[in-house]
Amino acid sequence: MFALWRLQPLPRRQRHQRQNRPLAFGGFPVYDEALKIIKADSEVLKVEIREVQASLEAAKKVPEPDTEAIKEIEEKLQYLEIQSEINFPEVQWKCANGMVDLSKAVDRHIIEKRWRKEGALDLLMERIHQMHVVPDVLPDLHPSFDLRVTFPEHRDKNNTPEADVKPKCGFVEPGVYLLPEQPPKLYKDVFHTDERLYTLIIVDLDVPDEAINSYQTFIHWLQ
Incomplete structure (x- = not known):
């Protein structure tokens, strides 16, 4: 059975912090100067953000709003919001240590970039092609958000955990x-703020079919 999601040991927000916090202002003169430059650049961008926000409000108030123009302004606004915050060491540190605020464009941008650039998405696509999900089930597939599934470890009757001890969740080797x-737990990171509907499917690609002496695809679960 193959499920269209990526298995991962633990959800990001439950991982232990592994990096030291950014240096505080006042520790090193060169570092302090760098922070001043970052802050000054951020202030300039925030002035532009307010101007773009005013343009967006004006574009929405006209009798017949231009949807394409509004979309372009919204994209520019999001870009400026990201650029005004992304260079702060504290922002990068929080995203690296699980303190992500998905209501912020910069946090969504950082975790999406890591998902796409640091191997997680590449591994997912590798498995999808190795197991012939593409093209046997779907002609093509372009994941747009990060979905993870974990399973609690199994303990036999002689190794029953205490009632107040939660079982560990982690990766399950294929064939186990x-x-x-x-029961699995699902964790997701979406990189958009608009409401979208998704369908979750558990599909078996290799169900024996004696009638044709071959294999068929079977959907076990759909929601």
Whole structure:
């Protein structure tokens, strides 16, 4: 059975912090000067952000709004919001240590960039092609958000954890049998703020079909 999601040991927000916090202002003169430059650049961009916001409000108030023009202004506004915050060490540190605020454009941008550039998406696409999901099930596939699934570890009757101890969740090796008491947990990171609907499917690509002496695709679950 193959599910169209990426398995990952732990959701980002539950990982332990592994990096030191950024240096505080006043520790090193050169570092302080760099922070001053970053802050000054951010202030300039925030002035431009206010101007673009005013233009966006004006564009929406006309009797017949130009949807294409509004979209371009919104994209420019998001770009400026990202650029006004992305160079601050504190912003980068928080995103690297699981303190992500998905209501902020800069945080969404940082985690999406890491998902696309640091190997997670590449690994997902590699498995999709290795297991012939593309093109056997779908002619093509372009993931647009990060969906992760974890399973709690199985413990037999002689190794039952205490009631107040939560079982560890993690990656399950292909071929390992899962039991009913091991329900999966799903974690997702979406990189947009507008409302969208998604369909979750669990599909088996290789169900034996004796009638044709071959294999068929079977949908186990759809929601």
